[in-house]
Amino acid sequence: MNTSKLLLLPGDGIGPEAMAEVEKIVGFMNDEGVASFATEKALVGGSAYDAHGEAIADADMETALAADAVLFGAVGGPKWDSVPYDQRPEAGLLRLRKDLKLFANLRPAICYPALADASSLKPEIIEGLDILILRELTGGVYFGEPKEIIDLGNGQKRGIDTQVYDTYEIERIARAAFELARTRRGKVTSMEKRNVMKSGVLWNEVVTRVHREEFSDLQLEHMLADAGGMQLVRAPKQFDVIVTDNLFGDMLSDIAAMLTGSLGMLPSASLGAEDPATGKRKALYEPVHGSAPDIAGQGVANPIAMIASFAMCLRYSFQKVREADALEAAIAEVLEKGIRTPDIMAPGATRVGTVEMGAAIRSAF
Amino acid sequence: MNTSKLLLLPGDGIGPEAMAEVEKIVGFMNDEGVASFATEKALVGGSAYDAHGEAIADADMETALAADAVLFGAVGGPKWDSVPYDQRPEAGLLRLRKDLKLFANLRPAICYPALADASSLKPEIIEGLDILILRELTGGVYFGEPKEIIDLGNGQKRGIDTQVYDTYEIERIARAAFELARTRRGKVTSMEKRNVMKSGVLWNEVVTRVHREEFSDLQLEHMLADAGGMQLVRAPKQFDVIVTDNLFGDMLSDIAAMLTGSLGMLPSASLGAEDPATGKRKALYEPVHGSAPDIAGQGVANPIAMIASFAMCLRYSFQKVREADALEAAIAEVLEKGIRTPDIMAPGATRVGTVEMGAAIRSAF
Numbered sequence: 001m002n003t004s005k006l007l008l009l010p011g012d013g014i015g016p017e018a019m020a021e022v023e024k025i026v027g028f029m030n031d032e033g034v035a036s037f038a039t040e041k042a043l044v045g046g047s048a049y050d051a052h053g054e055a056i057a058d059a060d061m062e063t064a065l066a067a068d069a070v071l072f073g074a075v076g077g078p079k080w081d082s083v084p085y086d087q088r089p090e091a092g093l094l095r096l097r098k099d100l101k102l103f104a105n106l107r108p109a110i111c112y113p114a115l116a117d118a119s120s121l122k123p124e125i126i127e128g129l130d131i132l133i134l135r136e137l138t139g140g141v142y143f144g145e146p147k148e149i150i151d152l153g154n155g156q157k158r159g160i161d162t163q164v165y166d167t168y169e170i171e172r173i174a175r176a177a178f179e180l181a182r183t184r185r186g187k188v189t190s191m192e193k194r195n196v197m198k199s200g201v202l203w204n205e206v207v208t209r210v211h212r213e214e215f216s217d218l219q220l221e222h223m224l225a226d227a228g229g230m231q232l233v234r235a236p237k238q239f240d241v242i243v244t245d246n247l248f249g250d251m252l253s254d255i256a257a258m259l260t261g262s263l264g265m266l267p268s269a270s271l272g273a274e275d276p277a278t279g280k281r282k283a284l285y286e287p288v289h290g291s292a293p294d295i296a297g298q299g300v301a302n303p304i305a306m307i308a309s310f311a312m313c314l315r316y317s318f319q320k321v322r323e324a325d326a327l328e329a330a331i332a333e334v335l336e337k338g339i340r341t342p343d344i345m346a347p348g349a350t351r352v353g354t355v356e357m358g359a360a361i362r363s364a365f
Numbered sequence: 366m367n368t369s370k371l372l373l374l375p376g377d378g379i380g381p382e383a384m385a386e387v388e389k390i391v392g393f394m395n396d397e398g399v400a401s402f403a404t405e406k407a408l409v410g411g412s413a414y415d416a417h418g419e420a421i422a423d424a425d426m427e428t429a430l431a432a433d434a435v436l437f438g439a440v441g442g443p444k445w446d447s448v449p450y451d452q453r454p455e456a457g458l459l460r461l462r463k464d465l466k467l468f469a470n471l472r473p474a475i476c477y478p479a480l481a482d483a484s485s486l487k488p489e490i491i492e493g494l495d496i497l498i499l500r501e502l503t504g505g506v507y508f509g510e511p512k513e514i515i516d517l518g519n520g521q522k523r524g525i526d527t528q529v530y531d532t533y534e535i536e537r538i539a540r541a542a543f544e545l546a547r548t549r550r551g552k553v554t555s556m557e558k559r560n561v562m563k564s565g566v567l568w569n570e571v572v573t574r575v576h577r578e579e580f581s582d583l584q585l586e587h588m589l590a591d592a593g594g595m596q597l598v599r600a601p602k603q604f605d606v607i608v609t610d611n612l613f614g615d616m617l618s619d620i621a622a623m624l625t626g627s628l629g630m631l632p633s634a635s636l637g638a639e640d641p642a643t644g645k646r647k648a649l650y651e652p653v654h655g656s657a658p659d660i661a662g663q664g665v666a667n668p669i670a671m672i673a674s675f676a677m678c679l680r681y682s683f684q685k686v687r688e689a690d691a692l693e694a695a696i697a698e699v700l701e702k703g704i705r706t707p708d709i710m711a712p713g714a715t716r717v718g719t720v721e722m723g724a725a726i727r728s729a730f
């Protein structure tokens with residue numbers, strides 16, 4: 001069995017606690033002989049800033065570039081609120097996305113049946129929900145230049161950010177959306193604001209052409225991003241795959257995650273292009289939730305999103321479909337049994353901490 | 366009694382039907398002698414494009430600039446989907462906002478008790494909801510330059526939009542937010558993405574300073590816009606006034622509107638600065654919903670949002686607080702009585718069309 005290189009970047013807040021449970025699963029898979037993972041660990045975010053003065057050290061970026069997959073916890077917290085912009089915790093994550101060229105961010109929003117009650121939405125609206133938000137991750141207003149604050153004198157400053165999309169960036173994310181839709185229910189909804197943004201006009205035009213030329217057997221629908229946000233709240237099950245830009249994707253995927261009532265449960269995968277020589281693609285896996293500094297270090301964080309992110313890693317980076325399915329089934333089984341961290345506690349359920357939740361999932365695996 | 370000049374811009378789709386009910390209320394108030402309105406009417410959006418080749422004619426812009434208030438219906442529809450970008454229906458609305466300098470867009474999200482069931486959210490989450498989204502309306506990515514599509518050759522194009530905010534623009538919307546909060550529950554939540562956007566860094570800095578220097582008796586909280594979107598879905602009642610930029614405001618106010626289940630009921634007011642000489646401010650009032658081309662012309666559109674927008678007009682442009690209160694009470698009373706247009710129909714209620722709904726509100730007024 002070839003050994004695969006995993007880089008673990010636990011980050012800040014609850015990141016390390018959640019990552020510890022994934023490490024145990026990795027160890028378990030190695031021990032059982034179902035996988036051969038060599039793991040390395042490094043700092044990212046505020047903890048990297050404290051150690052190196054940067055949100056990720058150059059040497060660790062090298063390791064990330066050489067790894068078969070990166071597992072990422074979470075970054076940030078009030079401790080680093082006044083760190084300079086270029087060194088802020090998020091800069092580590094943004095550099096990873098950009099330098100690993102992870103243009104496709106997959107954010108499944110599924111509603112675990114055992115947790116349907118936890119949603120603020122009516123059960124009939126979200127029961128059985130299974131949609132996928134595909135967010136463009138290396139372009140748009142996150143990275144466009146100029147991005148600066150100019151001093152205009154007289155006490156006036158000007159803050160500028162630039163939204164930029166080139167045809168090829170829209171083409172590749174559109175293709176990824178249609179390819180994913182083909183493995184699902186065959187429908188793609190593209191969201192932009194073409195009525196006010198030129199990048200939205202181009203986005204709409206390119207997605208339409210890619211559909212017509214390469215995927216005309218699938219269903220394509222366009223929605224303005226504001227109307228799309230409303231439809232997500234009104235009737236989320238109408239969607240299958242939603243493809244959208246970096247900033248709309250940030251907003252819409254968070255809203256979709258919150259709909260499910262399963263925020264602490266939702267994983268994400270960020271993928272690069274396939275290298276034609278090796279057939280491999282760079283990838284980073286991270287939970288949708290943040291670093292939750294308010295509960296960090298108390299042993300109560302929910303590790304499920306981190307573990308589900310590792311399941312996506314098994315599926316997308318290592319084609320270990322059986323193991324990914326088994327890990328996801330183990331999560332669902334543990335939830336069915338009523339084992340719950342405080343964030344998803346319900347009447348009559350058994351309240352556990354991070355470590356017990358990890359152990360329960362390992363033993364159901 | 367001084368005569369006040371109202372410009373009516375019914376627009377496209379259901380705009381004219383909804384506006385007709387407001388005209389009757391205006392006529393009724395004139396007849397009863399409680400007001401003296403002189404109304405003019407003009408085209409905007411697709412219907413203006415069909416007539417003049419522009420989404421609003423220059424002469425009508427002059428009338429808008431001279432009016433005491435503008436009432437706006439809705440614009441757009443599939444008929445104009447391939448009209449050139451500069452002449453598209455939305456361009457008329459954007460020009461009105463920009464040329465009248467309507468920087469403050471007030472979007473109340475309230476849940477009418479009679480309609481709490483219509484929401485996709487659980488009743489306990491939205492019952493009694495009363496929040497106000499204050500959206501900056503003349504800046505940001507809507508108007509920043511460059512805004513263009515460049516041909517790069519080789520089949521590649523580049524779409525560019527620019528988000529720009531100057532200190533003074535943030536100061537005035539922040540002041541408006543605090544002044545509104547003072548008449549409400551005294552809490553302002555400012556939303557941006559300072560972790561990825563320089564305009565967000567400046568936004569955060571200026572709002573913080575305005576609070577400290579001028580409104581330190583009120584409560585200010587900051588939230589990242591993606592987290593804010595989630596919190597809106599999870600627990601909207603935690604908010605009082607939310608202040609945010611043009612694009613985030615577009616998304617967040619639509620989501621807030623949808624939460625209430627009362628989308629067809631929600632009004633908005635767009636206000637300019639007070640003229641120090643006259644004490645007057647330019648203003649435009651419009652429903653949050655769109656032109657709904659699918660049901661236009663059938664006499665089934667819900668005119669309540671348009672009528673509620675006129676109530677805001679009475680309140681903010683003409684200080685007719687008693688009349689505004691009475692009109693809003695009339696809407697609530699009609700809903701309590703179970704009189705419903707098809708979009709808000711419920712078991713046991715009485716189904717009516719646009720004209721009957723308008724008549725019912727007038728007779729309760």
Ligand SMILES: CC(C)[C@H](C(=O)O)[C@@H](O)C(=O)O
Nearest residue numbers: 090093094250558560561591
């Ligand atoms: C941490 C932050 C930079 C990030 C983003 O805005 O992309 C986060 O909100 C996310 O959605 O992954």
Ligand SMILES: CC(C)[C@H](C(=O)O)[C@@H](O)C(=O)O
Nearest residue numbers: 193195196226455458459615
């Ligand atoms: C019609 C469109 C230009 C407009 C906007 O994006 O501002 C609308 O969505 C709104 O919210 O008023």
